[in-house]
Amino acid sequence: MHPQGAPPKIALPGVKSLIAVASGKGGVGKSTVAANLALALHAQGAKVGLMDADIYGPSVPIMMGLGTVDTKTTMFPLEKYGLKLMSMGFVVNAEQAVIWRGPMVHKAVTQFLTDIDWGQLDYLVIDLPPGTGDAQLTLTQTAPLSGAVIVTTPQEVSLIDARKGLEMFRQVRVPILGIIENMSYFVGDDGKRYDIYGHGGGQKLATETGMTFLGAIPIDPRVAQCGDQGDPIVHRFPDTPVAKAYLALAGTIAQELKRAAGQAPPLPSVNL
Numbered sequence: 621m622h623p624q625g626a627p628p629k630i631a632l633p634g635v636k637s638l639i640a641v642a643s644g645k646g647g648v649g650k651s652t653v654a655a656n657l658a659l660a661l662h663a664q665g666a667k668v669g670l671m672d673a674d675i676y677g678p679s680v681p682i683m684m685g686l687g688t689v690d691t692k693t694t695m696f697p698l699e700k701y702g703l704k705l706m707s708m709g710f711v712v713n714a715e716q717a718v719i720w721r722g723p724m725v726h727k728a729v730t731q732f733l734t735d736i737d738w739g740q741l742d743y744l745v746i747d748l749p750p751g752t753g754d755a756q757l758t759l760t761q762t763a764p765l766s767g768a769v770i771v772t773t774p775q776e777v778s779l780i781d782a783r784k785g786l787e788m789f790r791q792v793r794v795p796i797l798g799i800i801e802n803m804s805y806f807v808g809d810d811g812k813r814y815d816i817y818g819h820g821g822g823q824k825l826a827t828e829t830g831m832t833f834l835g836a837i838p839i840d841p842r843v844a845q846c847g848d849q850g851d852p853i854v855h856r857f858p859d860t861p862v863a864k865a866y867l868a869l870a871g872t873i874a875q876e877l878k879r880a881a882g883q884a885p886p887l888p889s890v891n892l
């Protein structure tokens with residue numbers, strides 16, 4: 621835990637729900653899930669922001685077809701595909717951020733939440749840095765998170781890391797909305813489903829840990845192509861099985877958020 625006790629939470633009164641997208645390790649598709657989930661929530665009529673808290677490896681600029689901007693003349697957040705966006709990749713080149721140390725990273729992420737006018741949002745989706753180290757812990761303690769989703773792939777090695785992620789959120793008492801299995805199966809041109817990496821790992825992790833299994837996202841080379849070309853699949857190909865899986869996921873997550881809010885401990889009563 622934080623050495624001097626938990627740092628104070630930042631207040632974000634205009635944002636109804638803050639969703640952290642986390643994973644134990646990198647490369648499981650966390651950033652891709654964060655971006656496409658944000659677009660799926662937006663497609664259902666919500667006002668949505670996407671904040672890239674991955675300072676060392678920002679993905680939002682490339683995925684959204686944006687780059688660095690002139691910070692003197694540009695107002696943040698940026699806007700694209702109907703989403704409000706913030707990323708360190710808008711401000712500095714990737715090479716510059718690499719040399720930053722922990723406290724600077726924490727300051728930058730805190731400023732994303734405090735100095736940027738997010739306006740009124742139904743959801744602010746936060747792409748957390750991978751792993752469960754100090755940076756992640758501090759961020760999960762300072763951001764007023766409504767809940768977290770854990771992204772995993774069907775492989776066991778990634779499940780071990782996902783468990784660490786679950787443990788971190790338990791420590792900081794952020795409700796875990798559930799587990800998403802990414803790159804889960806492949807839908808062939810024949811419409812059949814093929815389990816490439818084995819099946820049910822995310823579901824198994826959910827069952828074992830008592831978490832909700834939120835859904836599975838198929839593997840599709842167009843996901844990577846769309847990401848590299850700056851137009852995520854939910855926006856570019858909304859009729860694909862992947863995009864439909866994201867729309868279903870967005871509905872499930874909205875439900876789980878309501879459920880988590882209902883389960884929040886009552887505020888202490890005040891004697892007037």
Ligand SMILES: Nc1ncnc2c1ncn2[C@@H]1O[C@H](COP(=O)(O)OP(=O)(O)O)[C@@H](O)[C@H]1O
Pocket residue numbers: 643645646647648649650651652653679750802803804837838839840841842843844845847848
């Ligand atoms: N469902 C998917 N099908 C195919 N490729 C995917 C899928 N999800 C993610 N990818 C690709 O996997 C790579 C890693 O994804 P990324 O979101 O950057 O992972 P992370 O943020 O966890 O490091 C990217 O090239 C991305 O386009």
Ligand SMILES: [Mg+2]
Pocket residue numbers: 650651652674677679
């Ligand atoms: Mg990433």
